[in-house]
Amino acid sequence: xxxxxxxxxxxxxEMGQEVTLRCKPISGHNSLFWYRQTMMRGLELLIxxxxxxxxxxxxMPEDRFSAKMPNASFSTLKIQPSEPRDSAVYFCASxxxxxxxxxxFGEGSWLTVV
Amino acid sequence: xxxxxxxxxxxxxxxxxxxVIKCTYSDSASNYFPWYKQELGKRPxxxxxxxxxxGEKKDQRIAVTLNKTAKHFSLHITETQPEDSAVYFCAAxxxxxxxxxxxxxxxxxxxxxx
Numbered sequence: 001x002x003x004x005x006x007x008x009x010x011x012x013x014e015m016g017q018e019v020t021l022r023c024k025p026i027s028g029h030n031s032l033f034w035y036r037q038t039m040m041r042g043l044e045l046l047i048x049x050x051x052x053x054x055x056x057x058x059x060m061p062e063d064r065f066s067a068k069m070p071n072a073s074f075s076t077l078k079i080q081p082s083e084p085r086d087s088a089v090y091f092c093a094s095x096x097x098x099x100x101x102x103x104x105f106g107e108g109s110w111l112t113v114v
Numbered sequence: 115x116x117x118x119x120x121x122x123x124x125x126x127x128x129x130x131x132x133x134v135i136k137c138t139y140s141d142s143a144s145n146y147f148p149w150y151k152q153e154l155g156k157r158p159x160x161x162x163x164x165x166x167x168x169g170e171k172k173d174q175r176i177a178v179t180l181n182k183t184a185k186h187f188s189l190h191i192t193e194t195q196p197e198d199s200a201v202y203f204c205a206a207x208x209x210x211x212x213x214x215x216x217x218x219x220x221x222x223x224x225x226x227x228x
Binding site for chain 2: 031033042043045048055056058091095097101102103104105106107108
């Protein structure tokens, strides 16, 4: 398997612009997670889905952030409008509930908002 | 919610020495404790995990111990090598049928010196 696939790998955007990050989980996995990593706050869970349904979005920082999972093989994290403090690495991860529960991370999307 | 504390934040050892990283968790219902290694610019990768029904687990030079009563767990790396230099994260979660929400510690920067 190719693992968790994220795009774009790097994005530089101007403040106020919309940013969309994409994720394809490992085939057969039924849980998907969006994490944000910064030096100040470490690895934070933003939201996670189980069987395409959002289970916990308590980590989503504010209304500017939204996430969707329209099917088992695709998810998006959208920031609108973006702000410089959103600059971070955004990791998507997936796991198979009941199948060892190991969470596998994608390579990350490196976002810079200027 | 779960809170995971990790110490030390930085650790420097000589090649061949042992390294120990310690974590505590707050939720007594947590039952899954993985450790991730993250090299600079890369994604976190699972190196070992332990479940609450086990007190110790080993995999070559890496071992993890769990004390459920005290709610702490530790990572032990023996015969350290330069390639062990990385940031190590502990995590805790309560695995349920609805998913596996990992809460991460703040990370330990391990440096193995020649």
